[in-house]
Amino acid sequence: MKIGELSRATGTNIETIRYYERIGLLPAPHRTAANYRSYGDPHRARLTFVRHSRDLGFTIDEIRSLLDLSDDPGRDCSEADRIASRHLEQVEDKIAQLTRLRDELTRIVGRCRGGIAADCRVIEALGDHRHCKSAH
Amino acid sequence: MKIGELSRATGTNIETIRYYERIGLLPAPHRTAANYRSYGDPHRARLTFVRHSRDLGFTIDEIRSLLDLSDDPGRDCSEADRIASRHLEQVEDKIAQLTRLRDELTRIVGRCRGGIAADCRVIEALGDHRHCKSAH
DNA sequence: ATGCACCCTGTAGCAACTACGGGGTCAAGC
DNA sequence: GCTTGACCCCGTAGTTGCTACAGGGTGCAT
Incomplete structure (x- = not known):
């Protein structure tokens, strides 16, 4: 073909x-x-x-x-299993990381009341890590 | 500085x-x-x-x-909220996708009994999409 | 003979950095 | 006064996994 x-x-x-x-x-x-x-x-x-x-x-x-x-x-194919297992671990780590990130974003999103940028909680939260609940 | x-x-x-x-x-x-x-x-x-x-x-x-x-x-800062919301959606999509992927990998990993590659279920599963339970 | 779909090669672009080579600056210690 | 080492400069090229051209050739139907 x-x-x-x-x-x-x-x-x-x-x-x-x-x-x-x-x-x-x-x-x-x-x-x-x-x-x-x-x-x-x-x-x-x-x-x-x-x-x-x-x-x-x-x-x-x-x-x-x-x-x-x-x-x-x-x-011997245990190598294949090792590659797949390590990859699975990485995927699990990535899921955990994205979940923390999602939680943080959820906290940030929706705090904007449609005002002006000077008072925007979204922008404020991005500028200051101390607002965060967890490491990310 | x-x-x-x-x-x-x-x-x-x-x-x-x-x-x-x-x-x-x-x-x-x-x-x-x-x-x-x-x-x-x-x-x-x-x-x-x-x-x-x-x-x-x-x-x-x-x-x-x-x-x-x-x-x-x-x-007006509603734009900031829109950017963050769209991003949150993308993160949620990514989590869902990785979760499906993790489930598939979990099914694949550990099926290797330490034999030779010709009989390896890991390699077999990778070569044939029909083994999969869900779309990914 | 003229479209049109398909194929070829080689190169450059994407995101978001990271690494390198080859050099300049500055303060401390001998 | 001279060397050593830490720091800084610039420009370019590499990374991953593709994707998108540009500029051309091929094959078949009308």
Whole structure:
């Protein structure tokens, strides 16, 4: 299949596919006589893996490691579990941080009574960290 | 005060302070005879405002608008409330998205029994979206 | 033969910094 | 008076993960 078809099949931007090839995340496919890229099912599977991992928030480097593992089926796979676990931890940290942030924003928002900026509690709160209830 | 002192006073990297000046977020301060930047209290307050807003996740452009408002104390400040409210919504969306993601990762992690990559459930799950319980 | 959709390459842009190279300034200590 | 070290200056390039051109070639239908 040509790049446009692969793009539609995986929901990936064409430019992104070429980008992944450039950085070595996807192997360079064969070319037709007209120099068009020509992909097969293994390419599609690999790109699906990459997109899914990206959707789950893995970095390109993490995906590289995960792909290395899956390319080498005899290898011990506890590494994959470690990468995923560490990532899960990061996601949990990020959720906790955003939750604190949301609480702080909730306290700030809505305090404006439509007056003038000089009296605005929103602007005041942003300028002075001491108004905050928790670290963020 | 010199830039290093301002840096320590606000917990901001020196390079970041110069960057903020370059993009016009902070006004250029006076210079000493040796061409060193020399800051006063208004600079420190403004930088504190910027850092606090950044910590809360506001973009530079949003901060620019918020600063414009606070520079013009006679202006109607409902704009500030609107910016903060929209940002709060974005944070809530992000939390919801990360929570779905966390649930999916939790399902994936820990399914590896320390075997070889060919049998790894983590790698399998990443390669096949159909294993997923929800959209992400 | 002329549209039109599709493909190619290479480069530059985005956000918000961070890091570096190569240099100038200033006070303290010998 | 000279060195050492901490501090400052500027300009540019790197980071992450794409996305958006510009300027061209290909393939098929009308």
